[in-house]
Amino acid sequence: MDKIAVIIPAYNEETSIAAVVAxxxxxxRESGLHYWPVVVNDCSKDRTGQIIAALECxxxxxxxxxxxxxxxxxxxxxxxxxxxxHAVQVDGDGQHxxxxxxKLYQKMKAEGIDVMIGSxxxxxxxxxxxxxxxxxxGINYFKRLNKLLVGVVVHDSTSGLRMHNIKALQVVxxxxxxxxxxPEAVILYVKNGLKIGEVQVEMLERQGGVSSxxxxxSVYYMAKVTMAVLFTFIRLTxx
Amino acid sequence: xxxxxxxxxxxxLLFLLYIGRQIxxxxxxxxxxxxxxxxxxxLLIFSFWRDGLEIVAHTLGVYQAPNLVFTAAIFIxxxxxxxxxxxxxxxxxxxxxxxxxxxxxxEKVERSLKGNK
Numbered sequence: 001m002d003k004i005a006v007i008i009p010a011y012n013e014e015t016s017i018a019a020v021v022a023x024x025x026x027x028x029r030e031s032g033l034h035y036w037p038v039v040v041n042d043c044s045k046d047r048t049g050q051i052i053a054a055l056e057c058x059x060x061x062x063x064x065x066x067x068x069x070x071x072x073x074x075x076x077x078x079x080x081x082x083x084x085x086h087a088v089q090v091d092g093d094g095q096h097x098x099x100x101x102x103k104l105y106q107k108m109k110a111e112g113i114d115v116m117i118g119s120x121x122x123x124x125x126x127x128x129x130x131x132x133x134x135x136x137x138g139i140n141y142f143k144r145l146n147k148l149l150v151g152v153v154v155h156d157s158t159s160g161l162r163m164h165n166i167k168a169l170q171v172v173x174x175x176x177x178x179x180x181x182x183p184e185a186v187i188l189y190v191k192n193g194l195k196i197g198e199v200q201v202e203m204l205e206r207q208g209g210v211s212s213x214x215x216x217x218s219v220y221y222m223a224k225v226t227m228a229v230l231f232t233f234i235r236l237t238x239x
Numbered sequence: 240x241x242x243x244x245x246x247x248x249x250x251x252l253l254f255l256l257y258i259g260r261q262i263x264x265x266x267x268x269x270x271x272x273x274x275x276x277x278x279x280x281x282l283l284i285f286s287f288w289r290d291g292l293e294i295v296a297h298t299l300g301v302y303q304a305p306n307l308v309f310t311a312a313i314f315i316x317x318x319x320x321x322x323x324x325x326x327x328x329x330x331x332x333x334x335x336x337x338x339x340x341x342x343x344x345x346e347k348v349e350r351s352l353k354g355n356k
Contacts, residue, residue: 058350059349060345064338066338074339074342077343
């Protein structure tokens with residue numbers, strides 16, 4: 001039976017992390033699939049570290065703050081080293097309901113896909129949480145940029161809800177961007193010959209914590225990710 | 240010998256001495272010290288050889304000798320800063336890999352300790 005590591009990067013998520021871990025176990029029982037929560041504490045300043053040490057999960061405590069990409073990559077490495085066949089990233093703030101993971105797993109198995117992205121926009125305007133207009137404009141921009149560069153359409157390229165099989169895990173544990181990794185990783189997948197799929201999922205509004213992207217930072221986000229996408233594209237095209 | 244020349248020579252020598260001491264004490268790696276030793280030696284040469292700057296500037300076709308100093312110095316500083324940015328990037332990458340390995344090992348150790356209890 002396939003073992004699926006559910007990687008939960010957590011930075012100051014003391015209010016929501018226990019619920020997310022419990023949801024993973026609940027989803028595992030209900031779906032009959034083998035999920036195991038792997039929480040990566042990215043050197044939180046609150047009690048996240050102590051909380052996850054007492055929970056029924058794998059608790060990885062980073063000694064310094066690596067940013068979301070570095071934390072998730074630690075989880076990928078863990079999954080690869082410990083005999084998991086799949087690893088999926090689920091945010092620690094409760095935006096990604098683990099109940100939706102089954103959809104990702106089934107579709108990627110059925111269609112022979114290496115990376116399955118849980119998306120809010122595949123079937124046009126989906127249900128559930130859709131996020132702000134600004135964010136959707138940004139998502140649309142990355143969709144066009146990715147399509148232009150690698151010819152693959154990803155409707156929700158900022159979605160962190162992604163399930164990787166072993167082939168994909170080998171790629172991302174070798175290199176994964178530090179900051180705002182999601183749009184850049186799409187280039188990484190395609191250029192390494194991985195097959196990407198997308199499936200409609202319902203997301204929730206975050207249950208705790210604050211978004212890392214707001215106001216001025218969204219401008220920095222766009223510029224930084226655009227640069228990263230272009231450089232990754234150039235690096236992988238001419239290697 | 241004018242006072243400024245004596246001061247310049249003394250300052251350059253002291254700087255050279257200081258760099259040497261830092262290397263001996265292991266506080267400065269040799270690979271980074273080359274650029275410092277080199278620039279101090281250049282300073283020292285021009286401290287002794289007062290007309291040197293005018294001559295070099297004239298040879299290169301620079302009308303105002305100080306302009307040559309500024310242009311050359313700023314260029315060298317920029318190149319060195321770029322080098323330091325590269326060093327910082329490499330250290331960042333190494334730091335990341337190290338802390339990931341450390342966290343994974345820690346998890347393994349703690350798991351096996353729990354298992355043996």
